[in-house]
Amino acid sequence: MSPATMIVAAAAVLALAACGERVQTMPVGGAKNADSPPWQITDNGYVAPGWTPGNESSWDAQIKKRAQAQNDYAPR
Amino acid sequence: MARMKFICDAERCIECNGCVTACKAENDVPWGVNRRRVVTLNDGVPGERSISVACMHCSDAPCMAVCPVDCFYRTAEGVVLHDKDICIGCGYCSYACPFGAPQFPSNGAFGLRGKMDKCTFCAGGPEANGSQAEYEKYGRNRLAEGKLPACAEMCSTKALLGGDGDVVADILRTRVLNRGKGSEVWGWGTAYGKPTSGQPGAQPQEGKKS
Numbered sequence: 001m002s003p004a005t006m007i008v009a010a011a012a013v014l015a016l017a018a019c020g021e022r023v024q025t026m027p028v029g030g031a032k033n034a035d036s037p038p039w040q041i042t043d044n045g046y047v048a049p050g051w052t053p054g055n056e057s058s059w060d061a062q063i064k065k066r067a068q069a070q071n072d073y074a075p076r
Numbered sequence: 077m078a079r080m081k082f083i084c085d086a087e088r089c090i091e092c093n094g095c096v097t098a099c100k101a102e103n104d105v106p107w108g109v110n111r112r113r114v115v116t117l118n119d120g121v122p123g124e125r126s127i128s129v130a131c132m133h134c135s136d137a138p139c140m141a142v143c144p145v146d147c148f149y150r151t152a153e154g155v156v157l158h159d160k161d162i163c164i165g166c167g168y169c170s171y172a173c174p175f176g177a178p179q180f181p182s183n184g185a186f187g188l189r190g191k192m193d194k195c196t197f198c199a200g201g202p203e204a205n206g207s208q209a210e211y212e213k214y215g216r217n218r219l220a221e222g223k224l225p226a227c228a229e230m231c232s233t234k235a236l237l238g239g240d241g242d243v244v245a246d247i248l249r250t251r252v253l254n255r256g257k258g259s260e261v262w263g264w265g266t267a268y269g270k271p272t273s274g275q276p277g278a279q280p281q282e283g284k285k286s
Contacts (some may be wrong), residue, residue, distance in 0.1 A: 032149055032159045033202035041220040044206040048222035062222045063078050067239030070228065071247045073254065 079154040080197050080219075081241035082228065083248055083267055084127040087258035088235035091116055091126040095227035095236050099130070102198065102226035103215025109179040111195040112227050117261065125261045128227065128236045131156065131177035131195035132267060139169035139178060153219070154241070155197040160213050163191040197238070198225040 001009075039059035047053060051062035068074050091114050099105065099112045112130035133156045140148040140156065147162035148169075169178040169192060181190040200217030203210035210217055218225060228238030237244040245264055252259045 026146065032147065032162060035149065035151060035157065035202045036205055038151070038153065038199060038205065038217070038219040041205040041217070044221075046206070046216075046221050051222045053222075059222060060078055063219070063224065064240055064243055066222070066224050066229075067237075067243040067247075070231075070234050070237050070239070070244070071250070072234065073247075073250045 077152060078240035079242070080133060080199075080239065081154070081244055081268070082130065082132065082197075082225075082236065082238045083244050083264060084129070084262055085235045085237065085248060085251060085258065086117075086125040086127050086261040087251075087255070088233045089114070089126040089128060090233055090235070092232060094230055094232055095128045098226040098230035099195070102218070103196075104211070105215065106181040106193065109181050109193050111177075111179065111193065113176075127262045128231075129175055130227070131173075131197070132175055133195075133197055135268075138172040138174070142168045142172040144168060149202075151199065153199070155199045155219075157196055157199060157201055157214075158192060158194070159202050160191045161202075165189045165191050167192075195225075198223070 037056070039054060039056050041047060041053050043053065048062065048066075050065070051058040053059075093114050096110060096112050096114060100110070103111065105111055112128060114126050114128050116124055116126045118124045133150075133154055135154070137148065137150070137156050140150070143158075144166060145162050145164055147158045147160075148156060149159070150156050165180060167178075167180060167189060170176075170180065177194045178192045179194060180192055182188060196214050196217075198216055198218035200206075200210040200220065201214035203213065205217050205220035216226070223229065225238045228236045237247055248259065248264065252263075
């Protein structure tokens with residue numbers, strides 16, 4: 001193989017290497033990071049008292065109770 | 077399972093902007109961005125009414141439909157959130173939203189449009205609940221702390237209601253029944269739409285605003 005052929009082959013290999021691109025298609029289900037449910041929290045010092053972090057029904061009851069604080073007509 | 081909703085009682089809103097301030101302070105919202113705004117209808121005219129508007133966390137959100145990179149997601153509680161790691165700041169959501177909820181910080185010398193910012197119902201984002209990373213990108217995750225959004229809880233006249241849709245709808249309904257008026261400007265039907273004919277639960281139209 002002559003040096004000229006080798007140079008052409010090397011140039012072709014380099015040129016083709018530029019064709020390699022990273023995949024840009026979106027993965028199935030999207031690229032979003034998974035979010036965790038709101039009742040799962042490690043205490044950051046701001047967690048309201050009256051419910052148990054990690055317990056869904058306890059969180060649900062807490063949110064409903066908290067919403068009733070906006071109700072002027074609720075029995076106190 | 078709670079389905080989170082906001083509703084503003086136009087008869088009670090006194091345009092104090094306390095909700096706007098509470099939101100900005102609680103979530104460290106950047107300059108030039110207001111996740112919540114108070115809109116006054118017929119300003120200066122006797123009988124003017126004000127309502128506090130932010131993301132309504134639509135059940136069929138147009139922002140989600142138009143996002144070219146699919147950065148939005150809806151939580152099981154019905155809160156529409158987005159992933160700032162994916163947002164490219166194209167602004168399509170801003171054009172699609174009828175409430176003007178998506179906002180873009182422009183802090184560059186040439187008016188560069190940053191990543192979209194909007195009301196999160198104080199539910200943070202995809203980062204770990206209550207983490208510093210979540211706070212820096214999206215603000216406080218009050219829902220995970222067992223609280224309701226700061227704007228609603230700080231409202232001095234309890235005009236802005238936030239929380240489980242059933243509960244807040246009940247509160248508003250009780251008020252309207254007790255005072256005999258008050259959902260003409262901004263009732264549940266105006267905010268979230270009425271059942272369309274042919275859909276389950278559709279009611280016959282009577283030409284009356286809810």
